[in-house]
Amino acid sequence: MDAVRVRFAPSPTGYLHIGGARTALYDWLLARQTGGRFILRIEDTDRNRLVADAVQDIKDSLRWLGLDWDEGPDAGGEAGPYFQSERLAIYEKYATQLVQAGKAYYCFCTPERLEEMRKKQEQTGQPSGYDRHCRELPAEEVERKLAAGEKYVIRFKVPLAGQIKVRDELRGEMIFDHQTLDDFVVLKSDGFPTYHLASVVDDHLMGITHVIRGEEWIVSLPRHFLLYDAFGWAPPAFIHLPIFLAPDGKGKLSKRHGATGVREFREKGYLPEALVNFLLLLGWHPPTDEELFTLDQAVQAFSVDRLNTSPVNFSLDKLDWYNGIYIRKLSHEELAKRALPFLQKDGLLPDPCPPEQFAYLVRLMPLVQERIKLLSELPNAVGYFLRAEIDPPAPELLVGKKGTTEEVAAILRKVEVVLSQTADFSEENLELVLRGLAENLQLKPGQIFMPVRVAVTGQTATPGLFELLAALGKEKVLPRLKQAVMVLEKTGSGRASVN
RNA sequence: GGUCCCAUCGUCUAGCGGCCUAGGACACCGCCCUCUCACGGCGGAGACACGGGUUCGAUUCCCGUUGGGACUACCA
Numbered sequence: 001m002d003a004v005r006v007r008f009a010p011s012p013t014g015y016l017h018i019g020g021a022r023t024a025l026y027d028w029l030l031a032r033q034t035g036g037r038f039i040l041r042i043e044d045t046d047r048n049r050l051v052a053d054a055v056q057d058i059k060d061s062l063r064w065l066g067l068d069w070d071e072g073p074d075a076g077g078e079a080g081p082y083f084q085s086e087r088l089a090i091y092e093k094y095a096t097q098l099v100q101a102g103k104a105y106y107c108f109c110t111p112e113r114l115e116e117m118r119k120k121q122e123q124t125g126q127p128s129g130y131d132r133h134c135r136e137l138p139a140e141e142v143e144r145k146l147a148a149g150e151k152y153v154i155r156f157k158v159p160l161a162g163q164i165k166v167r168d169e170l171r172g173e174m175i176f177d178h179q180t181l182d183d184f185v186v187l188k189s190d191g192f193p194t195y196h197l198a199s200v201v202d203d204h205l206m207g208i209t210h211v212i213r214g215e216e217w218i219v220s221l222p223r224h225f226l227l228y229d230a231f232g233w234a235p236p237a238f239i240h241l242p243i244f245l246a247p248d249g250k251g252k253l254s255k256r257h258g259a260t261g262v263r264e265f266r267e268k269g270y271l272p273e274a275l276v277n278f279l280l281l282l283g284w285h286p287p288t289d290e291e292l293f294t295l296d297q298a299v300q301a302f303s304v305d306r307l308n309t310s311p312v313n314f315s316l317d318k319l320d321w322y323n324g325i326y327i328r329k330l331s332h333e334e335l336a337k338r339a340l341p342f343l344q345k346d347g348l349l350p351d352p353c354p355p356e357q358f359a360y361l362v363r364l365m366p367l368v369q370e371r372i373k374l375l376s377e378l379p380n381a382v383g384y385f386l387r388a389e390i391d392p393p394a395p396e397l398l399v400g401k402k403g404t405t406e407e408v409a410a411i412l413r414k415v416e417v418v419l420s421q422t423a424d425f426s427e428e429n430l431e432l433v434l435r436g437l438a439e440n441l442q443l444k445p446g447q448i449f450m451p452v453r454v455a456v457t458g459q460t461a462t463p464g465l466f467e468l469l470a471a472l473g474k475e476k477v478l479p480r481l482k483q484a485v486m487v488l489e490k491t492g493s494g495r496a497s498v499n
Numbered sequence: 500g501g502u503c504c505c506a507u508c509g510u511c512u513a514g515c516g517g518c519c520u521a522g523g524a525c526a527c528c529g530c531c532c533u534c535u536c537a538c539g540g541c542g543g544a545g546a547c548a549c550g551g552g553u554u555c556g557a558u559u560c561c562c563g564u565u566g567g568g569a570c571u572a573c574c575a
Contacts, residue, residue, distance in 0.1 A: 011575045046574055111573075118572090127501045128571055153573050171504075180502050188573040195575050219503055219570045242505075243569070249510095252569080278511095281524090285512060289523045308512080311568055315510045318525045328538080370538045434534090449534040461536035 004036025006210050008062075008069070009199065011043045012054035015261040016061040018314070019214060019244045019253065022279040026241070027212050028067040029302040039206060040072030043199070044085045045192045061262035065272050066295050079206040084198050091193035094201050094231070095154045095186050103230045104186060106142050106152045107134040129182030130155065154187040156196075158226060166221045169239045170309050176222040184223055196220065200227040203236055210304075212239045215311075239304060242283055244314040253314045269342060269375030273329075274322040281318075283308045292325065324373040332365035339365070339378045346379040348386045360385075364471060367463035384457045385471060392483055393458045395491040398451055408451045409488035414441070415452055416481040425474050430466040455484030 008024040010016065016024075031038035040062070042055055059073060071077025081087055098104035107130075114130070121128050135157065146152070159178045167173050186197035193201070203211060218240045228235040244253040259265055265275055277293050285308065286293075286301045293301065327335065336358065344351040349361065361382070368381040384390050399408045414437065422433050434452075438445050449465050456477055462468055469477055 009575095013575070043575065049574065107573090109573095114573085122500085125500055129501095151573095155573095168504095174503075176502075182571090185573050190573075192573085194573070199575090214569090215504065216569055216575090221503095240504085245568070247510080249567070251567095281511065283511090287513095289513075291511095291524055310505050313510060315525085317509095318511065321525055324538090368537095371536065431534095438534095444534090446534055453535065459536090463536080465534055 004031060004034040004209050005039065005207050006031050006036065006212060007039040007041050007203070007206065007208050009041040009043050009202075009213075010058050011046065011049075012051055012058065013046060013049040014051055014054055015057040015263055018260055018262060018265070018279070020058075021061065021065060021262050021275070022244075022282060023212055023214065023241060024062060024067050025065070025276060025279055026239075026284070026302070026307075028069075029298055030210060030212070030304065031070070032299045033302055036209070037070045038067075039077065039079070039208070040069040040075070040082065041202060041206070042073060042083045042085075043195065044083055045195065045198055047190065047192065057261075057263055061266075064266060065262065065276055084193070084202065087198075087202070088191060088193075090205070091187065091197055091201060092191065095193070095197060098156065098186065098230060099154060101230070102157070104154050104156050105135055105137070105183075106146065107155045107183075107185075108137075108145050108150050108152050109133055110151075127180070130184075132183055135183060151189045153185045153189050155183040156186050156223070156226065156230070158183050158223075164222045164225055164229075166225045167238065168218065168221065169237050169304060170307055171218075171240070174218075174221070181222055181226075186227075196223050196227060200224050200231075200233075204228075204231070204233045208236050210237045210239060212241065215240045215243045239307065241307070242309055242311045244282075245311050247313055247315045249313050257314070258316075267376075269377065270319065270323050271326045271338070271375070273326040274319060277326070278319040278322050282312050282314075320373045327372060327375070328370055330369075332362050332369070335365045335369060336362040339375055339382075342375050342378050343382070343386070346383075348379055348383055367467055367471060371463065384459070388476075389483075390456075390458045390480060392487045393454050395487055397454045397458075397460065398484055398488060400450055403447065403451075405488050405491050409485055411441070411443070411448050412451055412455060412481055412485050412488070415448060416478060416485065419469075419474070419481070420478055422474075425470055425477075427466045427470045430469050434466070451484070452481070456480045 006027040008020070008027045010020050010024075028038050030036065040059075042058075044050060044055075055073065062069070069075055071079060072082040084091075095104065099106065109130075113133075117131055118128060120126075134155070158181045162178050163175050164178060165173055165175050184196060185194050187193055199211075202208075221238065221240075225235055245251065246253050246257045253260055259268060262275070266272075273294065276295060276298075277291075280293055280298050280302075281291065284302065285306055287306070290301075330338070339361065340349065340353060340358070343349045343361070344353070349357055353361075364382050364385055368378065372378060372381055395405065398412075399405055403411075415434070418433060418437055422429065434448065435445060438448050441448070450460070453462055453465055453468070454460060456469065456472060
């Protein structure tokens with residue numbers, strides 16, 4: 001077998017979509033495991049829908065995921081250029097070749113006429129498609145119109161009868177009647193090719209052996225096979241991936257269902273390791289029940305024949321689980337590194353971050369590592385460590401459901417006294433001191449731990465109290481205890497109202 | 500409307516005729532651990548869309564129905 005050559009061919013009409021990322025992942029996996037080449041080709045043939053920074057986003061996102069390409073933008077390669085907008089002459093050449101061979105023709109129909117035709121078809125319930133108005137135009141009329149500079153497109157001449165047999169590696173053979181196909185455009189009036197022409201020509205010229213793409217292309221497969229036939233080329237292997245459905249299963253995944261761009265996942269605090277693992281298992285299943293894969297492990301395990309064909313509901317629950325798993329796998333140093341941008345964005349740490357403050361951040365990581373699922377939860381999780389002061393906690397939070405304002409105020413005052421006399425702010429000693437205090441006061445540990453927790457963090461769900469106090473340090477703990485006592489004194493007597 | 504694809508727990512899926520009283524994971528519920536929250540451990544509930552065939556035997560093969568989806572542009 002020839003060396004595998006696969007391409008990921010996004011259109012820069014938007015940022016890298018999560019579905020595209022999965023396609024790219026499978027492409028990359030197939031290339032890497034066979035020692036083949038992974039090619040990035042930019043299909044920028046639609047000048048109307050072009051998004052300026054889309055190419056940059058696609059490249060950034062691919063790199064962020066760890067999917068490097070061997071040929072394409074920034075990488076070069078023998079088969080370039082890799083932007084279709086730079087290959088216009090090639091498409092024109094092949095389109096004209098088709099015309100000369102009698103397999104395609106010039107069409108001078110105006111958009112208005114086409115629109116009217118469509119309307120009529122819809123009203124009368126006719127199947128849609130071009131009515132072949134220009135298919136049999138006399139040669140001299142074509143010459144005349146061309147000479148007169150009339151706008152034209154080039155359409156492929158689909159056989160009027162018969163069938164075409166196509167093949168998808170996952171679904172096997174499919175047969176389409178030529179009658180159900182219309183004479184599709186291969187070259188647009190602006191001189192740009194349509195997807196059909198461009199992808200077939202490029203895939204052939206670039207020596208692509210496997211085309212992996214979304215299921216939405218399956219209806220176009222017969223057109224592509226027709227084109228390969230017309231040129232006398234052997235088609236590559238086609239693998240159509242099931243599309244991503246909205247989480248509720250109703251319709252294709254789209255922007256209205258939340259994040260769909262890789263960059264959005266990145267901004268929400270997902271790790272590339274998690275996203276890759278999640279995407280890998282969405283449409284592919286290993287021979288075992290293993291669920292955790294690094295990119296390297298996936299290269300070993302991946303195989304095309306274990307790809308699925310049924311549509312996938314894109315539900316995020318499992319991705320969150322994966323993210324938690326991979327966050328917990330990171331070293332404290334690495335976690336801190338990835339956390340930093342999220343903290344800087346919220347102004348909790350300066351940019352650039354001085355080594356001392358970064359070291360403190362690393363010190364905090366073990367306290368929060370197993371409590372977060374997203375990096376974006378970090379500002380809230382470590383904010384009270386990084387801020388000099390916290391807002392005074394609500395009295396109801398301080399008092400809780402069982403105690404009274406006086407009781408809790410008294411407890412906190414005692415804690416403040418005891419801790420101010422404590423020089424050793426180590427986790428172990430803090431535990432000794434506070435448990436001892438609880439014993440002396442004949443209180444259950446929770447009765448004093450919870451108010452202290454709220455007093456120093458403002459939250460009821462936090463890391464363990466002693467590690468928390470140790471990391472906070474005496475100079476932050478004492479003032480916050482005082483502040484809490486003041487809050488309670490101001491609240492007055494009786495039970496604080498509980499909501 | 501036409502053409503095409505798909506169909507196992509809520510979700511991702513294993514299953515390629517008997518190993519299935521249908522397995523795993525996420526989510527959910529309960530218990531344990533415990534200073535809260537997590538993490539972790541243990542347990543629970545939860546699916547072969549329906550109807551015909553084929554076969555000694557169908558989740559597995561075939562047909563139909565139903566349901567879902569894609570496409571139907573000088574967009575990809």
